[in-house]
Amino acid sequence: MAAQSKIKASELIGPDDDAVELAKRHLVQPWPYAGSVGNEARALIGEGDGIYITDATGKRLIDGPAGMWCINVGHRREELARVMYDQAMALSYNTPWYTMNAPSAELARRIADAAPGDLSHTFFTTGGSSAVETALRFMQFHNNVRGRPEKKLILSRGGAYHGSTYLSASLNGRPRDRDWMDGADELVVKLSSPDPFRRPKEMSIAAFTDFLVDQFRDTVARVGAERIGAFVGEPVQASGGVVVPPDGYLKRIREICRENDILYVSDEVVTGFGRLGHVFASGDVFGIDPDMITFAKGVTSGYFPLGGVIISERLLEELRRSNHPDALFGHGLTYTSHPIGCAVALKNLDLLEEGVLAHTREIAPYFQARLKTLEELPLVGEVRGVGLMACVECVADRESKDALQLDKDVGKRIDAHCHELGLLVRPLINMCVMSPPLIITKEQVDDMVAILREGISRTMDDLRKEGVWRG
Template sequence: MAAVRDFHDAGALDAAADAIEMAKNHLVQPWPYAGDVGAEARTLVTSGDGIYLIDGDGKKLIDGPAGMWCINAGHRREELARVMYTQAMELSYNTPWYTMNTPSAELSKRIAAYAPGDLNHVFYTTGGSSAVETALRFMQFYNNVRGRPEKKLILSRGGAYHGSTYLSGSLNGRPRDRDWMDAVDALVVKLSSPDPFRRPKGMTLQAFEDFLVDEFRDTVKRVGAEKIGAFVGEPIQASGGVIVPPKNYLKRIREICREFEILYVSDEVVTAFGRLGHVFASQELFDIEPDMITFAKGVTSGYFPLGGVMLSERLLRDLNRSNHPDAMFGHGLTYTSHPIGCAVALANLDLLEGGLLDHAREVGPYFQARLKTLEELPLVGEVRGEGLMGCVECVADRESNDPLQLDKDVGKRIDQHCHELGLLVRPLINMCVMSPPLVITKEQVDDLVGILREGISRTMDDLRKEGVWQG
């Protein structure tokens, strides 16, 4: 693997300064505050290699979040870069409306072999948001064709994150995602977050699981099963803080969905393609066979925008033998089944099958064990995770079930200290989320956790000096 370029020379630093100035003048960043929109520069990243990034100041950083949960195979993988070039020189694009390409057909067959149950068909999108949007539009189409136009409501949960399109964003369960944004609230019914750490004081884990299942069933009865088209849930809530649900909760929810003909959509945009050590985690780790699985991110290790929806054979048979065989699923994207994206995904799957999945399954438990040691720190309320997904939730006020203003500042402080020490963190209010590239070694895990420990320790020292926390 090629060495990372040296960005400490004056020319490179000048170029970085120019990029920052251009961003402030012209670039609109995602998720900006109104006071900063169109005038904001964020941490400039100039190159990457393996698990590392180089920022605009030439500092080497461990890529703790793997981009956005997606750089599974690591940065600067020549195998993936060459495939992009080769495929572009052979076929750069074809319209999916009336032509098709070989990479998308081959990829469909290969990933269908990994999908649980009868999920044998794939509709490709450009990312996770459009994958969830596609699944929901398919549910609507499915029920229209079957003569059930009223069966359209969608069950989602507190803490959920499912995308940024209008319909997918309406499912999100984090308040800050929705405070200033419109949503299709009339179509969405919200359930409680399956967060064991925030369960009522004194409630056992089994009782909490029973509460969630009872709430689900009671909601179906109250709203009416004839009105509910789908339940959408992440096996592990990623952006909600790596929420690992009680052991049998998802399996029990799946049984209720089957009982009331509610389509179960497993949102594996984050958890698929190696993040938990498997191509798909729904059946392997949670023993569920959904009606649909959405995926994105790790399918190309972030090298090309691609997502998709796995569709059940049963659903397609229902459409084929309906009274409306000529009804059209009027949904598609210009870049559906993009040949370059699918070619990269094939090469990425080669890497996963060639040892990366085995490595992820080996290093994942070590990653979890090393992160767990951070619970020794007084500021840390809980460390949780699965595979190569982890969250360190800091709690300055342990008497409250809701993070106070002090807690809301903690993540940002830790992130700043860790950046200085050589680690890029994804702060989520009072939580530090870690999802490093799957290629990370045990020694590099030690480095990551060591820096995170020091960053939290420095934050504790700051809070004590300021007299706002005495832990």
Template sequence: MASIRKASAGPSKYEVSAEAAVDLAKRHLIQPWPYSGSIGTEARSLIGSGDGIYIHDGEGRRLIDGPAGMWCVNAGHRREELARVMYDQAMELSYNTPWYTMNSPSAVLAERIAGHAPGDLRHVFFTTGGSSAVESALRFMQFYNNVRGRSEKKLIISRGGAYHGSTYLSASLNGRPRDRDWMDIAGGLVVKLTSPDPFRRPAAMTIEAFSDFLVSEFEETVERLGADKIGAFVAEPIQASGGVIVSPPNYLPRIRQICRANDILYISDEVVTGFGRLGEIFASESVFGLSPDIITFAKGVTSGYFPLGGMIVSDRLLADLRRSNHPDAMYAHGLTYSSHPVGCAVALANLDLLENGILDHARDVAPYFIEEMKTLEDLPLVGEVRGIGLMACVECVADRESNNPLQLDIEVGKRIDAHCYALGLLVRPLIHMCVMSPPLIITREQIDDMVAILREGISRTMEDLRREGVWRN
């Protein structure tokens, strides 16, 4: 999808040399998700600029942005339309306190988002990102049940492989062991179910039987714990950071029916899948056939140009609160930057871009993207390539007999990433998995380039492992 952009205005006055930036980071910057052995002394790959689907590192090397930042740069880098809106809005109104004032862009954006949401989801609460969006939804569930006199209906059901954020409650839902090995969680509030990963299902089980097992597990959990104790079921339509897990067909709608029958709030976490990643503004209904009680979103809402997230809440839930016997009960939750005028203005401009061409383009190239990614399955190290829309995962399996990631598998992703980086592609390695979720503006020719580099990176990794004598396939 072609897009005309002016040449870069050059580095800002706050830019320093790559060497200086690395030195400053090692002396002063704490990186996200650091290891204790290097915390506060680490420098990561320096990115200096971006344009379209490409970024340039501190040495001037051009790389395809395979993960689109963190699933978020949906409209691509250096969109002058978005940068200009940020400037114009900041010059008009840079901030207002959401505690006792409001701004026009947030009201307009809430109406635009509500127009895309399924069912009766018509009310939007804005946050600063995905973690705070999920946190807000969980706190809303607690408030909702307190107001309705159901103070014990607070348990939250999540799943293995899930990722819902880094704040206390949202992180407590995460289903990846490494997310909680050294971090405290609200364990007494959260119940974890089996990951809906068909690739890791029991060997003799069909996909249909696996789906039945997952649904039965949920039903048995509700019966065992009691529907009067369970406040919410939280699920990503696609488990993104868990490895782009595409659950069995009809599994999620069946879970939704059970939630409805037992008055359990269904929270659809569309932080990744929303705003175009699957070719739709929201995928819950249009792709997966379900209408949740709450949808959380972030990332692609501004294409990563400004921190913004939120939740969309159904009319029914708010009507229940208004009918309660506690009209003075307060949802005592909010953020300094809730409904930020600059972020909401950028999101509106981003919606214009999505609605006026990018969504159509994403839907057009997505089948080709998945088809080309699937060609990597002929490599001996690749166990499965899976995906939908413009998100896919290459899961590497060095030990096929046990079908279990071992120490060798743990290093595979880093090796592939290093090779691909040298070849011109930024990969997001998740232990033994490589995730690709490029900007939605990617063309077929650029998909060809991306897949070719990824193939070469995996091939070089296989050669390394054979040469070291640790893998003989």
């Protein structure tokens, strides 16, 4: 294994230029534009090590997004590679329809031990989208069995991102996610984003929180609790720009759901498995006990596709007590409870609990404080975050908080400069998202912030020269 870790990517997949040309001829990338679909090559990454990745030119970059919020314990962890090999040699796959494997049972127990409230059973999926889809299909099944076929509507929020399957994508609240895509709009009711930065100018945080809660309560009354099956919400809206809700907001929403028999689904695909310093953030950070929690990404630190939904014991007991014992939850995936994925997740959980979680809680205040210094730059409207996830939001001016007057690709401009300087960021229109591997050190945080500061400064110079921004 030690020798294997030194093999270069080009030795495994061919020369870099071949990969670029093959991608243009044969690979359809995620989220492509019609004008370039099927004829596009993106930045080629060859290797990873710790918090760093290396691009096709050999440039070493800090992996600012940790892949896609997921490389929590860092790249090139031999412990995880060894587990993948050992499990594949022992049992590479078993059908979940009529057999089972030991790693999935043990992982389900470990997850139940870490989950809040009475969340006790896990259905494993292949990723976050399928986890959210499973939670929603379970809600539908649960209400059908209980004789409430009309209780199926789903409450979601502006700024939300919940997946790319048809039903999970229908919950998404970012306009560009749905501009050209269809969805199950008849099943979804949208609420406002809990983004304090975008609240009305004269409104206090307390008043904004009351507005959000009143809107939720009024929506339930208007639509009818007897028609609403679930509320799905991220504890922190990740792809919406790391929107951290006001204090107490989630607890108050949870109570309204409980009072109206609406299932509360906490989407922890990003916040779970260490991003906020705990295995799950719902209970330990926000003090709520959902009816279901969805997870993915950090459960294996991105080393193997795995996700899942944790389900309340109460919900399962209600099904077992129903008058329809033969009702079939006709839902499953070929790779449900995959033995390799579950084995990797178990070792990943060991790594988290043996020090990574504690390190995250220790370094998070430093990470947030250092990034906050970027608000000194006139292009930056706000730096916000929690744990090891943060967003730098750029605005044309701080008074109006207007982002539309800026070049819509300002995030990409910053990313391009940072790439040249040694940092990969996640650009989101006028925002840059940072969620580095949890093993990052204070010195590496300093490096990351210094590069980001220079990248933003160069972007300001570009915008001024082009007359796009006067700042």
